[in-house]
Amino acid sequence: MVAIIIGLIFILIIIVVVVNAIQQQKQKQEQEKRAKLAKQKAIIDENEELIVNLSNIPASPNLALILHRRSLTAAKEMKNLSPESKATSARVDELEARLNAAKDAAQSAGSRDEQFLLPDNEKQIIALLQLIKKLRVVLKSELNKGMVDPQIFSMEDKRLDSMQLKINIESLVKRGNQAYNNEMVGSARQYYEKALQTLNDHPVQSEYASQKQAEITEKLSEISSQLKSANAEDRKKRAKAEEDELDMLFQPKKKW
Incomplete structure (x- = not known):
């Protein structure tokens, strides 16, 4: 009887250990998933900022296409990681539409003029x-x-x-x-x-x-x-000053 109780306790301990291990593995996978999602979201956010700021330089349409395609790739990766997310699916559709619009714009527009004014502000x-x-x-x-x-x-x-x-x-x-x-x-x-x-x-x-x-x-x-001109002028002034100083030193002393 004692042996059976000990055996049951041992089995219970094993079950607890296994359950904890499974939970920890799930938590680890969930953390890795969140990290991957955050990385892809950061890529999309970075692209959004870069695309907006392209207007400040004479950028080629190719750059906009590359950035839009990069965002779409990141969004699709997010969809693969979280296929149940309706928001992510909607974002993929939105970015696909943007990429297509950028392709149309690239076909109808050439590169911007590379001559641009340098801003006065240092920042x-x-x-x-x-x-x-x-x-x-x-x-x-x-x-x-x-x-x-x-x-x-x-x-x-x-x-x-x-x-x-x-x-x-x-x-x-x-x-x-x-x-x-x-x-x-x-x-x-x-x-x-x-x-x-x-x-x-x-x-x-x-x-x-x-x-x-x-x-x-x-x-x-x-x-x-x-x-050189300034140095020559300085040398002349120093030479004149030294000459005046010598004249003062060796001029006849006045009798009082």
Whole structure:
């Protein structure tokens, strides 16, 4: 009898352990599912922000298509993870409609003019650079997943790289001009030198780069001539001061 009781207790312990293990496994799976859903939702939210901000740069229609397709892929993954969710199914339908609309828009519109004005606000300039960097990261990620044609990636990445270079150079030149106009010649020279070095280090030497290199080199030459002239004037003044001091020292002493 005692043996039977002990056996039942042992079986009960095993059942409890097994049930706990199953519950823990279910909890783990549920946590992993929530994490995957959150990751896909974050991708969709990031794409939404990027798509809205595309209006701030001369973006190609290809970029909008890539972002819309990325969002749709993420939504479909969410639907696979949670097929019972009506909200997710509706989101998939919505994003499919958006992608189709983006395809139609891409067929009827070309690339925007690449000439755009640099914002006056420093925060806006930083925001543009951050936008371009994020877009390049997304493009590279989609290429690695096989979701972007290598030729399209190369073309779009070069466009974004060119924009990033222009924003950096125009910002540095603008700061240099402001410093020069405020007679802060040393600071102006530093901004111009940094801009020139950035252009020289860039792997792609475009017509824009050549034009800016010539323009900045001329500004640096003007500053160099101005500094030489100022130094020569300073030397003349110091020499005159020393000469006056010697004259005062060796002039005949007055008798009182």
